[in-house]
Amino acid sequence: MVDKKTTSYPKEKINILFLENISDAAVEHFKESGYASVRKLSGALSEEQLVNEVKDVHLLGIRSKTQITPKVLDAAKKLQAIGCFCIGVNQVDLKSATNHGVVVFNAPYSNTRSVAELVIGLAIMLIRRIPDKSKAAHDGIWLKEAKGSYEMRGKTLGIIGYGNIGSQVSVLAEALGMKVIFYDTVTKLPLGNAVAKKTIKEVVSQADIVTLHVPDTLQTKNLINKTVLKQFKKGSILLNYARGEVVDTGNACEMSSGRAAVGRGHRRVPLGAGEERRSLHHPLQGLPNVILTPHIGGSTEEAQENIGEDVSNKLFQYLETGMTIGSHTIPSLSLPHQEGTHRILHIHKNVPGVLSEINSTLSKHNINILGQYLKTNDEIGYVVLDIDKKLSNQALQLLKEVKQTIKTRLLY
Incomplete structure (x- = not known):
């Protein structure tokens, strides 16, 4: 029996959209894990079509034809991550994705x-x-x-x-x-x-x-x-x-x-x-x-299945654990599960003083941090905090008020 309470947000309310006839291996990966709202479309969408489709989407899967522009990312208010089911990511405006706190994965070795x-x-x-x-x-x-x-x-x-x-x-x-x-x-x-x-x-x-x-x-x-x-x-x-x-x-x-x-x-x-x-x-x-020929170097059934498994696993791990190994936008973190805690993800602009403000804010409200992980790149800071279960909701609201916050999410 699949545990539908692994994440704090009900799995049946997490919307996943796969475009360009992505391998069924990716679809099955999420459905078998309890994510019921998975849509798969056979073709690419225009910018205007995407703007209408992504408004309530949490995870988006694309291949090389779909163009993810700043306009699309502005419309995707709930978007957590984009999976590029191919070896490249040039079809995504990475700077805009970074500014929106959206993780971008691909499969550079699968084909x-x-x-x-x-x-x-x-x-x-x-x-x-x-x-x-x-x-x-x-x-x-x-x-x-x-x-x-x-x-x-x-x-x-x-x-x-x-x-x-x-x-x-x-x-x-x-x-x-x-x-x-x-x-x-x-x-x-x-x-x-x-x-x-x-x-x-x-x-x-x-x-x-x-x-x-x-x-x-x-x-x-x-x-x-x-x-x-x-x-x-x-x-x-x-x-x-x-x-x-x-x-x-x-x-x-x-x-x-x-x-x-x-x-x-x-x-x-x-x-x-x-x-x-x-x-x-x-x-x-x-x-x-x-x-x-067309660009068919990786166009085999085996390669597409491998890509489907690789990228969907990265998306799944980010959604369930906050792992960002292989991300092109958010710093890479891999962290162990800690019993008796709730996990909060905090993505912010990488400027001095943010981590200090996070710690001092939680300390003032007697919220103990049981585990903390920080990774930064030139533009983004990514903090994962494990908080006492009784205080996690309060901590989440306080973290949303921290200056330079881009996105924060209670994972579980």
């Missing part, structure tokens, strides 16, 4: 294997010229030849960005008998026999296949441009399953001598809010040496 496998698969398809042979067969031409087709074994794979995905690709590549070289802005411990290089030029000039695994930042925009492309080995393969803006595809002719796999277009126009189809316009369309 690592899916992306790595696809990169290896695409490399094999391109190095064997499978797209050419497939098109020829569809056109009625029997193109059975070995010319220009090679094995992966013995070739050099260059990885730009040796993080979670890049290093996983490295392991799989070595298992195929490849030599691996990589470049990263941060010193990384190589796995297996991989060798670190000091510059991107060293990597692209030596590699038969180059794969990109870097984030979308101002520093990585057009990282692979016309100048860098000229440094590639002739006939080499470029794989971009990171972000579209990392490669400057404006000069498509620079790619004509090699082969490429691109996993995200630059200009994608939605046909309508919540619709899956998109009108794609990309400068590499029509080139026979290019495999062009």
